[in-house]
Amino acid sequence: MSESMKYFREQRLPHIWCPGCGHGTVTGALVRAIARLNLDRSNVVVVSGIGCSSRAPGYLDFDTLHTTHGRALAFATGVKHSRPNLKVIVMTGDGDCTAIGGNHFIHAARRNIDITTIVMNNNIYGMTSGQFSPMTPKGMIGTTAPYGNSERSFDLANLAIAAGATYVARATAYHATLLEDLIEKALLNKGFSVVEAVTQCPTYLGRRNKLGTAVDMLNWFKESAVNIKAAKAMAPEKLEGKFMIGELYNKPDSEFTADYDQLVAQLQRKFDNFQGGVRECAQNSD
Amino acid sequence: MTNVKLMQGNEACTLGALTAGMDFYAGYPITPSTEVAEMCAVELPKTGGRFIQMEDEIGSIAAIIGAALTGRKAMTATSGPGFSLMQENIGYAALTEVPIVIINVQRVGPSTGMPTSPAQSDVMQARWGTHGDHPVVVLAPGNVKECFDLTIKAFNISEEYRVPVIVLTDEVIGHMREKVVLPDPASVKIVNRSKPETRTGYKPYEADPDGGVPLMASFGEGYRYHVTGLFHDETGFPSNKGENAAASIKRLMRKVEKAEPDIRDYFTENTDDCDVLVVAFGSSAMSSLSAVRQARAKGVKAGLFRPKTIWPFPETVLDELSKRVKRIIVAEMNMGQLVLEIQRIVACRAPVESLTKVNGELFRPEEVLEAIMGGKR
Numbered sequence: 111m112s113e114s115m116k117y118f119r120e121q122r123l124p125h126i127w128c129p130g131c132g133h134g135t136v137t138g139a140l141v142r143a144i145a146r147l148n149l150d151r152s153n154v155v156v157v158s159g160i161g162c163s164s165r166a167p168g169y170l171d172f173d174t175l176h177t178t179h180g181r182a183l184a185f186a187t188g189v190k191h192s193r194p195n196l197k198v199i200v201m202t203g204d205g206d207c208t209a210i211g212g213n214h215f216i217h218a219a220r221r222n223i224d225i226t227t228i229v230m231n232n233n234i235y236g237m238t239s240g241q242f243s244p245m246t247p248k249g250m251i252g253t254t255a256p257y258g259n260s261e262r263s264f265d266l267a268n269l270a271i272a273a274g275a276t277y278v279a280r281a282t283a284y285h286a287t288l289l290e291d292l293i294e295k296a297l298l299n300k301g302f303s304v305v306e307a308v309t310q311c312p313t314y315l316g317r318r319n320k321l322g323t324a325v326d327m328l329n330w331f332k333e334s335a336v337n338i339k340a341a342k343a344m345a346p347e348k349l350e351g352k353f354m355i356g357e358l359y360n361k362p363d364s365e366f367t368a369d370y371d372q373l374v375a376q377l378q379r380k381f382d383n384f385q386g387g388v389r390e391c392a393q394n395s396d
Numbered sequence: 397m398t399n400v401k402l403m404q405g406n407e408a409c410t411l412g413a414l415t416a417g418m419d420f421y422a423g424y425p426i427t428p429s430t431e432v433a434e435m436c437a438v439e440l441p442k443t444g445g446r447f448i449q450m451e452d453e454i455g456s457i458a459a460i461i462g463a464a465l466t467g468r469k470a471m472t473a474t475s476g477p478g479f480s481l482m483q484e485n486i487g488y489a490a491l492t493e494v495p496i497v498i499i500n501v502q503r504v505g506p507s508t509g510m511p512t513s514p515a516q517s518d519v520m521q522a523r524w525g526t527h528g529d530h531p532v533v534v535l536a537p538g539n540v541k542e543c544f545d546l547t548i549k550a551f552n553i554s555e556e557y558r559v560p561v562i563v564l565t566d567e568v569i570g571h572m573r574e575k576v577v578l579p580d581p582a583s584v585k586i587v588n589r590s591k592p593e594t595r596t597g598y599k600p601y602e603a604d605p606d607g608g609v610p611l612m613a614s615f616g617e618g619y620r621y622h623v624t625g626l627f628h629d630e631t632g633f634p635s636n637k638g639e640n641a642a643a644s645i646k647r648l649m650r651k652v653e654k655a656e657p658d659i660r661d662y663f664t665e666n667t668d669d670c671d672v673l674v675v676a677f678g679s680s681a682m683s684s685l686s687a688v689r690q691a692r693a694k695g696v697k698a699g700l701f702r703p704k705t706i707w708p709f710p711e712t713v714l715d716e717l718s719k720r721v722k723r724i725i726v727a728e729m730n731m732g733q734l735v736l737e738i739q740r741i742v743a744c745r746a747p748v749e750s751l752t753k754v755n756g757e758l759f760r761p762e763e764v765l766e767a768i769m770g771g772k773r
Contacts, residue, residue: 122633152618157462168622168633173615175465176624176634177458178488184455188462188470189615191446192420196466196616214458217451370446377442 114145119171126165130324132283132309136230137166139286143293154197157186159211161237163203163230180210183218186225194367204231204245208264219273222301223366229266229304232311240314251318266306271359276301278359282308282331285355292357301365399578405543405569406431408576409499412547413471415581419445420470422459424452424478427511428567429501432473453478457485464494465623467614469551473499476509479518486560487526488625493610495554495589499563501570504756513756514567516678517730522562523707529645531652533561534707536677540574546704552587553659557651558609568679568758595619602630605643607650652708661704666692667717670699672768675738676727677703680759684727687764698768711741718742725767727751727759
């Protein structure tokens, strides 16, 4: 642990999360993955939006940017596109990423911009005390779904893959070492990487849905999660009600800022003596 | 050799930005501002600058704030609907003190309105569009050359005071072509943000409570500091203390209040002896200037006051003028927005009349002239 503690702002601890919350486990996994890769603290920028998850960067000793609700990826895109040499990590939640931030999420994936996105999915809006999110399973109770959530939920990993992310993985707060391994691989992917970290919210999801204590919820993850490698050998009926964990997708492709750098290099050869100037503009009206 | 070019206002804004050192643009297509994005897409990659077309205007302003935090000079351009979408993050930039420039080429609203027709109805939105008390600076060019000059000025103000600056043009100013004599780039005054010299003891929001501007480190330089849209103390970390929030709001507002005499910019004609003062900005001021001259030819002592900084308004200048004039006419392409600020400043010392037009057409000079003549032709 001592190796990874250098990445924390210890004076900012203890954190604000509730007792039993899984967000600390996820943050720990991220930091240990960073420590394994021995990343330079001054070369990493961590960006977040709004919600419980988004408080994590405040505890980490990097340049950290706590932005507006849903917009972490758009701010992060500005940071990464400006300085492609920086390692940019986004910490977001299920509501922040898939509801209000859904548009930025699919477009960051489409661009395959080199940002590692950790989605701390606790299936609920915790900061505002328990409203249903696009990741709340159908039937579960939230304060705005008092009779059970009647909406279908997203499959975040499939969404990311379809939109163009080049590394997609999932683990849970119970599978903390697997989570650490997956985050490390996500950090190594030169492109848009998504790690969905399923975490427990005993306070606002667990209590209302009678899911028991934090330990009970972790056991629920343990029993419901199946590693994708093991799943391949399992009969379909055995997989009912389960969700996949592990590396779900890994297919590197050309990366947005690298492609842009290439364009700049080409143009600079062409416009070696470019002195600035203007051109006529087409008048469009849409 | 002088550098003379025929160009439209949107091009002049872009060229001004490039001259000021803008090296990051993020935007989303919208009429009548799109030429700014198109020109940035052409020019920025040639010089190593960064261009990105974002998925919407919310993403555009978010991206330029992220870029500015890494030390870039960043800009976006938009119009009504896009400007509405940007409001939340304008407040974010104001509170986190990140220098950004937004070009708003106004069109007729509300809603989709008339995308290809000019209006000046975002005057109040530019000042108060985001929630909460916040500082912002709004500049209004009155011709194509001023699009160039005031965009440079916008960058200089945003860098010096760490505030979002809005360049408020309109469809006519944006698309009108005029001859522009461009200055030698070496003669242009360029301001860059003040940066800390040492990492030791750096507090990202430490500043004189009386409108001081904190030193701004760039991400990636080893300062490893925190930026948040929550109220924060001088360390940058969140603070819920009421007295801290109050002191922060007061310092932020005071920054612009203190800067006003230095950034103040306006144009006057025939105001020394005038009885009837026309106040107008942007394209309305073009018709108003013509009207004032026609009135003079008819023997009526008319004058024009054209603010280029409209927020903060050059209050002391109008205050002086209002002591000497008999009537004030405020001509604007909206239902009467800037007139409210004029009435506040004039405070009943002279009658203030509101001349409005909202049909998507410029004022004709004779319309303003008619108002000057008191209905008499």
